[in-house]
Amino acid sequence: MFDILPIEGGLDNVEGFFSGGVSAGLKSGGKKDVAFIRSDTLCDVGAVFTSNKFQAAPIRHFKRYGEIFQTNFVLINSKNANAMTGEKGVEDIDEIFSHLPRFLNAKNPVMSSTGVIGYRLDTKKIAASFELFDFNAKDSNAAAEAIMTTDRFKKEIAVRVDVEGKGSFHAAAVCKGAGMINPALATMLCFIATDANVPKESITTLLKDAMEESFNAISVDGDTSTNDTVMLLSSAKSGVWDMEAFKEALKFITKHLALQIVKDGEGSKKVVAFEVKSALTLDEAKKAAKALSNSLLVKTALFGEDPNWGRIASTIGSCGVACEEDKLSIYYDDTLVYSPEKKQLDKAGEAAANQVMKKNSFKIICDLGLGDADFTAYGCDLGHEYVSINADYRS
Amino acid sequence: MFDILPIEGGLDNVEGFFSGGVSAGLKSGGKKDVAFIRSDTLCDVGAVFTSNKFQAAPIRHFKRYGEIFQTNFVLINSKNANAMTGEKGVEDIDEIFSHLPRFLNAKNPVMSSTGVIGYRLDTKKIAASFELFDFNAKDSNAAAEAIMTTDRFKKEIAVRVDVEGKGSFHAAAVCKGAGMINPALATMLCFIATDANVPKESITTLLKDAMEESFNAISVDGDTSTNDTVMLLSSAKSGVWDMEAFKEALKFITKHLALQIVKDGEGSKKVVAFEVKSALTLDEAKKAAKALSNSLLVKTALFGEDPNWGRIASTIGSCGVACEEDKLSIYYDDTLVYSPEKKQLDKAGEAAANQVMKKNSFKIICDLGLGDADFTAYGCDLGHEYVSINADYRS
Numbered sequence: 001m002f003d004i005l006p007i008e009g010g011l012d013n014v015e016g017f018f019s020g021g022v023s024a025g026l027k028s029g030g031k032k033d034v035a036f037i038r039s040d041t042l043c044d045v046g047a048v049f050t051s052n053k054f055q056a057a058p059i060r061h062f063k064r065y066g067e068i069f070q071t072n073f074v075l076i077n078s079k080n081a082n083a084m085t086g087e088k089g090v091e092d093i094d095e096i097f098s099h100l101p102r103f104l105n106a107k108n109p110v111m112s113s114t115g116v117i118g119y120r121l122d123t124k125k126i127a128a129s130f131e132l133f134d135f136n137a138k139d140s141n142a143a144a145e146a147i148m149t150t151d152r153f154k155k156e157i158a159v160r161v162d163v164e165g166k167g168s169f170h171a172a173a174v175c176k177g178a179g180m181i182n183p184a185l186a187t188m189l190c191f192i193a194t195d196a197n198v199p200k201e202s203i204t205t206l207l208k209d210a211m212e213e214s215f216n217a218i219s220v221d222g223d224t225s226t227n228d229t230v231m232l233l234s235s236a237k238s239g240v241w242d243m244e245a246f247k248e249a250l251k252f253i254t255k256h257l258a259l260q261i262v263k264d265g266e267g268s269k270k271v272v273a274f275e276v277k278s279a280l281t282l283d284e285a286k287k288a289a290k291a292l293s294n295s296l297l298v299k300t301a302l303f304g305e306d307p308n309w310g311r312i313a314s315t316i317g318s319c320g321v322a323c324e325e326d327k328l329s330i331y332y333d334d335t336l337v338y339s340p341e342k343k344q345l346d347k348a349g350e351a352a353a354n355q356v357m358k359k360n361s362f363k364i365i366c367d368l369g370l371g372d373a374d375f376t377a378y379g380c381d382l383g384h385e386y387v388s389i390n391a392d393y394r395s
Numbered sequence: 396m397f398d399i400l401p402i403e404g405g406l407d408n409v410e411g412f413f414s415g416g417v418s419a420g421l422k423s424g425g426k427k428d429v430a431f432i433r434s435d436t437l438c439d440v441g442a443v444f445t446s447n448k449f450q451a452a453p454i455r456h457f458k459r460y461g462e463i464f465q466t467n468f469v470l471i472n473s474k475n476a477n478a479m480t481g482e483k484g485v486e487d488i489d490e491i492f493s494h495l496p497r498f499l500n501a502k503n504p505v506m507s508s509t510g511v512i513g514y515r516l517d518t519k520k521i522a523a524s525f526e527l528f529d530f531n532a533k534d535s536n537a538a539a540e541a542i543m544t545t546d547r548f549k550k551e552i553a554v555r556v557d558v559e560g561k562g563s564f565h566a567a568a569v570c571k572g573a574g575m576i577n578p579a580l581a582t583m584l585c586f587i588a589t590d591a592n593v594p595k596e597s598i599t600t601l602l603k604d605a606m607e608e609s610f611n612a613i614s615v616d617g618d619t620s621t622n623d624t625v626m627l628l629s630s631a632k633s634g635v636w637d638m639e640a641f642k643e644a645l646k647f648i649t650k651h652l653a654l655q656i657v658k659d660g661e662g663s664k665k666v667v668a669f670e671v672k673s674a675l676t677l678d679e680a681k682k683a684a685k686a687l688s689n690s691l692l693v694k695t696a697l698f699g700e701d702p703n704w705g706r707i708a709s710t711i712g713s714c715g716v717a718c719e720e721d722k723l724s725i726y727y728d729d730t731l732v733y734s735p736e737k738k739q740l741d742k743a744g745e746a747a748a749n750q751v752m753k754k755n756s757f758k759i760i761c762d763l764g765l766g767d768a769d770f771t772a773y774g775c776d777l778g779h780e781y782v783s784i785n786a787d788y789r790s
Contacts, residue, residue, distance in 0.1 A: 052709060052712040053711075053712040053713070053718050053719075054708055054711070054712035054720050081705070083705065083708075084705060084708050084720060084733065086720060086721065086735065116703070116705060117704075117705020117709060118704060118708070118733065118740065224713055225709055225713070226705075226708070226709050226712060297785055300782055300785035300786050301785070301786070303782065304786025308511070309512075310476070310478065310479060310512020310621075311512070313449055313478075313512060313621075314447060314449065314478070314512060314620055314621050316448075316449070317447040317621060318445075318446070318447040318448070323448050324448075325479060338479065340481065345513065382782065383782055383786070384779050384782050384783075386695075386782075387695055387698065387777065387778055387779050387781075387782060388779075390692055390699070391696070391698045391699030391701065391778070
């Protein structure tokens with residue numbers, strides 16, 4: 001038996017973790033652009049990275065430490081992705097970390113970057129941020145701010161988990177990402193810290209499992225940016241371990257942050273859950289749900305609040321999953337808009353569906369009527385702001 | 396030896412073919428919305444249809460005639476796709492054609508539709524168009540206009556092919572489609588007429604072959620609308636047959652029309668050829684070229700004329716083809732923007748790439764440096780007008 005209690009704030013809630021963010025002059029206008037997360041003890045660390053074949057330099061730098069290692073320091077910069085920078089990009093990270101010992105006794109420091117692809121890091125500016133950091137700060141709010149790119153709001157979350165008969169542990173995270181939905185490829189970074197006594201050999205597996213219904217439900221596998229990273233740091237300080245409780249806590253955190261990313265979809269106003277039901281297999285349910293959340297025509301219809309369910313049907317029909325016209329039904333929340341018996345939406349049905357679409361958040365349910373596999377993907381609308389944001393992202 | 400000579404106009408150039416278009420009141424404002432194409436002799440007919448699992452009623456009606464049949468009459472309507480209308484949708488076509496004998500001696504009449512999904516056809520209005528048609532008209536311009544939906548301009552083409560020692564034949568086509576690029580799913584219809592003496596058993600194969608580098612290069616296989624149709628009618632009237640000449644003529648016609656569709660991409664201002672070179676296999680070259688032409692981030696960068704080649708690289712890396720960071724090079728026309736040796740774009744390079752992007756039409760070349768397979772896909776930019784057009788398509 002356990003309870004998961006959301007609490008205010010972010011990483012600051014986890015004992016022994018410190019974080020902060022400063023402006024190193026990478027972004028214009030004195031905006032924060034470099035963040036750190038450190039622990040006062042060594043942490044086991046697990047990470048899941050992008051499946052993009054061109055993995056950014058910080059990912060290759062991380063992997064140099066091998067499969068299982070410990071660290072107490074994470075450095076993160078925005079504005080520059082340090083991707084497509086070759087071996088020089090990795091050397092630049094070494095160069096930056098060569099300045100760290102003057103400030104901090106860091107072991108196996110790791111880095112994450114997000115921003116524009118194809119430019120070398122300004123190692124001097126970033127190393128100069130070590131002078132600016134208060135390494136004893138508990139200011140994850142500033143860290144969350146410094147890692148933002150096109151994000152409209154900061155993303156952090158913390159929970160306390162009370163496990164009956166064992167005690168309590170904490171878990172918390174900061175995250176960045178917006179417009180993550182494929183085919184947008186915008187980078188998503190997430191750093192989770194916990195004082196739970198996570199067995200080090202399980203850390204990456206636990207992370208992968210938690211991602212399936214959270215971050216992986218908002219993007220299509222394989223179509224990810226050069227930098228995507230989800231990292232879990234475990235200090236074990238609480239001494240408490242309960243597999244089920246920790247799994248649920250991770251799920252809670254990652255699902256919350258994934259929905260925050262969708263909500264922050266560039267220029268988007270709506271979060272829509274695409275529930276595909278009764279597919280033949282789980283893979284097909286996922287494929288269909290993600291196809292819906294990615295369809296440009298579906299996304300623009302959401303923006304226009306137009307209950308044009310034909311685009312839903314057409315996307316289902318074209319995405320390569322088993323489906324039959326006379327077994328399919330489509331709902332907008334509780335409003336049935338298509339079933340084999342009800343071939344045509346009447347005025348009242350149209351009005352009801354339109355009412356649903358005016359909400360900031362609703363479900364589009366596609367029951368394929370074939371099997372018993374269900375999957376929900378999350379998407380957002382696509383409007384003019386998306387175009388404006390992405391037409392000239394670098395300037 | 397043969398010559399392909401583009402000539403003015405459309406289907407009217409092919410002897411024995413008649414066509415026209417009228418307003419049956421499906422579209423508002425008296426716009427043309429129903430078209431016919433007929434031949435004064437029976438034609439062999441071949442067609443390639445959408446791979447969408449929910450094939451529209453007119454496609455299922457067509458297939459009822461079996462694999463090989465002859466027809467002399469095609470009816471096409473816009474505004475309503477007659478898709479997701481079940482068996483009733485096919486019966487509606489029978490009902491419409493039941494009125495035809497009063498006007499014309501048609502054998503195996505076939506139909507195509509494009510427009511909104513999920514509504515029954517207004518069979519009365521469409522059948523009433525038979526009263527309005529001049530069945531002896533040679534007015535393919537009106538037919539091309541009547542089949543438009545979000546198209547900004549009519550699409551037709553005609554060629555005369557002179558074959559040394561054999562004589563001449565004609566081939567011509569009308570077509571509709573805009574914003575066809577996946578994941579847009581907008582319907583694409585194309586009707587090709589010829590008086591070449593095409594062997595009836597080859598007609599569909601010839602059509603499929605011609606599509607590979609034309610219509611299939613502007614959309615992703617499998618992600619097509621409920622109604623996509625490319626149809627070839629052959630009257631054999633010229634008595635002339637030359638396989639190579641006909642293949643080239645078909646390729647010329649379909650490539651021209653495919654590029655017209657890209658040019659007419661909803662709200663688009665640029666046509667871009669994405670040339671993927673030196674891929675390991677042709678399939679991988681296709682996959683990468685199409686991924687580029689479909690990437691939202693690439694399309695918005697084209698709109699913004701921002702030489703953000705990192706999005707090109709990231710898309711290549713995530714689309715599932717073999718690629719290596721230190722073998723890739725990227726060009727905008729002749730301007731090299733990335734190579735392993737040249738890691739970072741300087742100001743002059745940036746300016747040169749930006750100049751290329753200001754053109755209405757240019758190439759983005761990705762040389763993977765791995766094998767010898769090349770493929771070119773065609774795409775367009777995505778701007779605010781796309782959103783406006785698709786936010787409320789039905790109204």
